[in-house]
Amino acid sequence: MKDKDRRKAQKPAGKSGFGEKTAAAKRPSARGPVQPRRQGEAGHPPARAEQAEKRAETVEKVFLALREGARPAERVPVILETGGSESFRLIDSGNGEKLEQYGPYRIVRPEAQALWPKSLPEHVWQKADAIFTGDTDEDGMGRWRFPREALGETWPLSLLGVDFLGRFTAFRHVGVFPEQLAHWRWMKDEIDRAGRPLKVLNLFGYTGVASLVAAAAGAEVTHVDASKKAIGWARENQALSRLDRAPIRWICDDAMKFVQREVRRGSRYDIILTDPPKFGRGTNGEVWHLFEHLPLMLDQCREILAPRARGLVLTAYSIRASFYSMHELMRETMRGRGGVVESGELVIREAGLDGETPGRALSTSLFSRWVPE
Numbered sequence: 418m419k420d421k422d423r424r425k426a427q428k429p430a431g432k433s434g435f436g437e438k439t440a441a442a443k444r445p446s447a448r449g450p451v452q453p454r455r456q457g458e459a460g461h462p463p464a465r466a467e468q469a470e471k472r473a474e475t476v477e478k479v480f481l482a483l484r485e486g487a488r489p490a491e492r493v494p495v496i497l498e499t500g501g502s503e504s505f506r507l508i509d510s511g512n513g514e515k516l517e518q519y520g521p522y523r524i525v526r527p528e529a530q531a532l533w534p535k536s537l538p539e540h541v542w543q544k545a546d547a548i549f550t551g552d553t554d555e556d557g558m559g560r561w562r563f564p565r566e567a568l569g570e571t572w573p574l575s576l577l578g579v580d581f582l583g584r585f586t587a588f589r590h591v592g593v594f595p596e597q598l599a600h601w602r603w604m605k606d607e608i609d610r611a612g613r614p615l616k617v618l619n620l621f622g623y624t625g626v627a628s629l630v631a632a633a634a635g636a637e638v639t640h641v642d643a644s645k646k647a648i649g650w651a652r653e654n655q656a657l658s659r660l661d662r663a664p665i666r667w668i669c670d671d672a673m674k675f676v677q678r679e680v681r682r683g684s685r686y687d688i689i690l691t692d693p694p695k696f697g698r699g700t701n702g703e704v705w706h707l708f709e710h711l712p713l714m715l716d717q718c719r720e721i722l723a724p725r726a727r728g729l730v731l732t733a734y735s736i737r738a739s740f741y742s743m744h745e746l747m748r749e750t751m752r753g754r755g756g757v758v759e760s761g762e763l764v765i766r767e768a769g770l771d772g773e774t775p776g777r778a779l780s781t782s783l784f785s786r787w788v789p790e
Contacts, residue, residue: 478709479709479710479712481712481713481716483749483752484750484753485752485753486752486753486754487752487753488748488749488751488752488758489748489751489752489754489755489757489758489787490756490757490758491744491748491757491760492757492759492760493740493741493744493760493761494740494760494762495759495760496761496762496764496778497596497599497600497761497763497764497784498599498764498766498778499595499596499598499599499763499764499765499766500765500766500775501768501772501773502576502577502595502598503575503576504519504520504574504575504576505517505518505519505520505574505576505593506518506768506772507765507766507767507779508523508537508541508769508770509535509536509537509541509542509767509769509776510528510531510533510535510777510779511531511533511534511535511536512531512534512535513527513528513529513531513532514526514527514528514531514535514542515527515528515531515779516535516537516541516542516545518772519572519574519583520572520573520575521546521572522546522547522568522572522583523544523545523546523547524545524546524547524548524549524591525542525545525547525548525549526549526589527549528779530779530780530781531779533777536767536776536777537769537770541770543564544565545564546564546566546568547562547563547568547585548561548563549561549562549589550562551589558587558588559587559588560587561585568585570584570585571583571584571585573657574592574593576593576595576598576601576626576630577601577605577630577633578633579626579629579630579633579654579658579660580654580657580658580659581593581624581625581626581629581657581658582624582650582653582654582657584650592623592624592626592650593624593626594781594782595765596764596765596781596782597626597627597732597763599763600627600690600730600732600763600784601626601627601630603728603786604617604627604631604634604688604690604728604730605630605631605634607688607727607728608631608634608636608688609634609635611687611727614635614636614637615635615636615637615687615688615727616636616637616638616639616685616686616687616688616723617631617636617637617639617687617688617689617690618638618679618686618688618689618690618718618721619631619638619639619641619690620641620672620676620689620690620691620692620693620718621641621642621691621692621693621694622640622641622642622647622651622690622692623642623647623651623692624647624650624651624654625650625651625652625654625655625665625667626654627690628640628651629654629655629658629660629663629665631688632660632663632665633658633660636664636688637664638663638664638665638666639665639666639668639686640665640666640667640668641668641670641672641675642668642669642672643669643670643671643672643697643698643699643700644669645669648668648669651667652667670699670700671700671701672691672693672699672705672714673699673703673705673710673713673714673717674699674703676718676721677717679717679721680717680720680721684721685721685722686722686723686726687722687725687726687727688726688727688728688729688730689718689721689722689726689728689729689730690730690732691714691715691718691729691730691731691732692731692732692733692734693705693707693710693711693714693731693733694707695707695733695734695735695736707733708738711746712746715729715746715750716750718750719750719751719754722754725789726789727788727789728786728787728788728789729747729751729787730784730785730786731743731747731784731785731786732763732782732783732784733782733783733784734781734783736783738783739783740760740761740762740783740784743760743783743784743785744758744760744785746785747760747785747787750787751787754787754789755789755790756787756788756789757787757788757790758785758786758787759785759786759788760783760784760785760786761783762780762782762784763780763781763782763783763784764778764779764780764781765778765779765781766778766779767779
């Protein structure tokens with residue numbers, strides 16, 4: 418299917434599986450979606466190419482039958498909060514921007530939900546190493562300005578013991594969404610206490626940080642993303658984390674088609690992470706619209722959950738919806754499986770310049786998570 422992401426054709430960026438997190442094609446952004454073939458490209462006559470593109474653009478909305486059985490219990494609202502870590506903290510936010518620390522660099526990016534005034538004086542913000550300028554939309558294009566000195570495109574980061582590369586992308590994302598730490602810590606705990614190797618499916622997996630966290634904890638991981646550039650970036654991160662021998666399958670594919678094939682194969686997973694874009698394209702120009710396709714995606718994910726599954730996680734970025742919409746969809750999807758559906762928002766707490774001064778909580782995304790108990 419979101420990561421989701423959430424997100425584009427130049428550099429890997431925000432979250433993906435059908436390509437990018439938004440129509441700017443991205444969950445995810447500089448995820449590098451595969452663009453539909455242009456008219457007349459690769460030897461195809463313009464008319465044939467146009468017909469093929471129109472077929473790819475067709476959106477077929479699927480209405481699912483009501484499942485039988487009782488709906489799972491519920492916990493709402495649930496706020497999953499992320500504070501500082503070894504490589505990240507939210508220093509301050511306000512006036513439509515956020516000031517963050519990523520490893521050695523202090524960066525400024527647009528943040529529409531930072532409606533309040535800044536806490537720290539302007540001279541602190543002006544000392545940032547990198548500032549994103551341009552389109553302030555979640556996945557709008559722009560460029561980075563480096564006020565102090567020119568910086569390289571990538572730099573090393575580490576979260577939960579996993580090393581990976583940060584990257585200044587053209588879509589303001591930097592290769593990781595640290596608010597997802599709340600889900601990753603939960604996943605790592607489940608893998609640690611399972612007493613058996615768990616199988617994890619990471620849909621719209623972007624740069625692979627979640628996949629590497631799962632693999633480092635001992636899981637067998639299947640990572641799916643429609644962007645070749647995102648997959649390449651994820652493999653770089655795998656090498657950087659010294660997890661070359663870890664059991665990870667890197668699959669560049671359309672997320673929906675992959676899941677439907679897994680249903681036919683009878684495959685089963687213990688944990689499924691899905692971080693879909695609100696709009697994107699798959700490897701062959703397949704169109705993804707969150708509100709049209711999400712119900713079927715979740716339905717198919719349920720079909721490949723193992724009998725002793727530990728959880729199904731859905732995250733969504735940059736959508737005009739309530740977490741309650743996803744909450745009720747998840748409860749309907751999981752009818753008859755028992756357990757609990759907990760839904761709410763992922764937030765990041767400001768930590769100040771010293772990393773130890775709690776401030777305001779910045780909401781980043783919506784989530785819904787089914788767990789067996």
